[in-house]
Amino acid sequence: MSAGPHTAFGAHDAVLVLNSGSSSLKYQLVNPSGGEAVASGIVERIGEGSSSDIRHTFAGNTTSRAEPVADHGEALRAVLGLFDEVGPRLAEAGVVAVGHRVVHGGTRFSRPTVVDDDVEHAIDSLAPLAPLHNPANLRGIEVARELLPDVPHVAVFDTAFFHTLPEAAATYAIDADVAQRHGIRRYGFHGTSHQYVSGKVARTLGRRLEELNQIVLHLGNGASASAVRGGVAVETSMGLTPLEGLVMGTRSGDVDPAVVFHLARNAGMSIDDVDDLLNRRSGIKGFTGQNDFRELHRMVAAGDPAAALALDVYVHRLKKYIGAYHAVLGRVDVVAFTAGVGENDAAVRARVIAGLEPLGLAVDDERNARAAGQPTVISPDWTSTIVMVVPTNEELAIARQALAAIG
Numbered sequence: 149m150s151a152g153p154h155t156a157f158g159a160h161d162a163v164l165v166l167n168s169g170s171s172s173l174k175y176q177l178v179n180p181s182g183g184e185a186v187a188s189g190i191v192e193r194i195g196e197g198s199s200s201d202i203r204h205t206f207a208g209n210t211t212s213r214a215e216p217v218a219d220h221g222e223a224l225r226a227v228l229g230l231f232d233e234v235g236p237r238l239a240e241a242g243v244v245a246v247g248h249r250v251v252h253g254g255t256r257f258s259r260p261t262v263v264d265d266d267v268e269h270a271i272d273s274l275a276p277l278a279p280l281h282n283p284a285n286l287r288g289i290e291v292a293r294e295l296l297p298d299v300p301h302v303a304v305f306d307t308a309f310f311h312t313l314p315e316a317a318a319t320y321a322i323d324a325d326v327a328q329r330h331g332i333r334r335y336g337f338h339g340t341s342h343q344y345v346s347g348k349v350a351r352t353l354g355r356r357l358e359e360l361n362q363i364v365l366h367l368g369n370g371a372s373a374s375a376v377r378g379g380v381a382v383e384t385s386m387g388l389t390p391l392e393g394l395v396m397g398t399r400s401g402d403v404d405p406a407v408v409f410h411l412a413r414n415a416g417m418s419i420d421d422v423d424d425l426l427n428r429r430s431g432i433k434g435f436t437g438q439n440d441f442r443e444l445h446r447m448v449a450a451g452d453p454a455a456a457l458a459l460d461v462y463v464h465r466l467k468k469y470i471g472a473y474h475a476v477l478g479r480v481d482v483v484a485f486t487a488g489v490g491e492n493d494a495a496v497r498a499r500v501i502a503g504l505e506p507l508g509l510a511v512d513d514e515r516n517a518r519a520a521g522q523p524t525v526i527s528p529d530w531t532s533t534i535v536m537v538v539p540t541n542e543e544l545a546i547a548r549q550a551l552a553a554i555g
Contacts, residue, residue, distance in 0.1 A: 185544075382477070399431045
């Protein structure tokens, strides 16, 4: 397949965005100025013994393959091979940088950073704060620097947007020496999405970002809320790790810390057992055995009491955070829903906002039902606070930040 129509795109500084997980590699070739993804794909089940699934989409066509992929090096080689075979050829696409998603930047990384050996070592040193994510992110960087040595590589950190949190919001009330020695504080996550969406809100409304107070609700399988004053994050729901805060697909969100002690002392559960419980067997899945909201709604409609309770708890937690962040901000101009559930589940949006009219919030049923695929106002005209659905685009945000980092 010829990449001819897209070679002109190369003149506009393409960025290859890589998101390396423990057993997956997601990627997009992005035009940062125009905002479009020229090509995208994923390699799944890396190193799991059986065949890995590889999907590459370009010019409206998807190429799928199933073949063994032993590690991230083989995965990236397969991806580069598909770019050459199916298109667009990276050598002709004007790739000026590779942008890497890195989950945890600790206190060191507050902005996108061009990767060198020292940066790799620093990302590795932060692995205890994100043991499921940073090692995989780092492996993706290592193999990409080896296989694509002629372009700069930029690390974009999920935590960076929340470096602006006031100390009162970022500090846990525990022994200060212990907290300092072990890096215990609120870091926040999904920062790339929260930053992108809050900026997109301002552009969509034709308002200056600096004049808007916003609550952004990133509701996917992982879920987080943020309070953003004038484009600056002042509060967020996730903490030291992505476990704290909202109810999520498989994560509990907020629980009394003494739950851990109770389960250890009375149920004989180890730290690893409790970790698995709270991160992988809680949230919506803990109630219903699955974490797909489409199935959750089907179960609620069928009269399943566990599913009904799951949805009630999920919505209740969100209402609490909206109220709390309203108090933090003092005035809220916009509440924005984003990510998989936030963008696609009109019923959840309606339930979350219902009853918040005293705070100036409401949802117009017709506007809410029509919202899909583009930034949309779903509140009626009379409200003092605008409610919106704003699709996130973390890959585009990473591409633009990578381009800015290389000047």
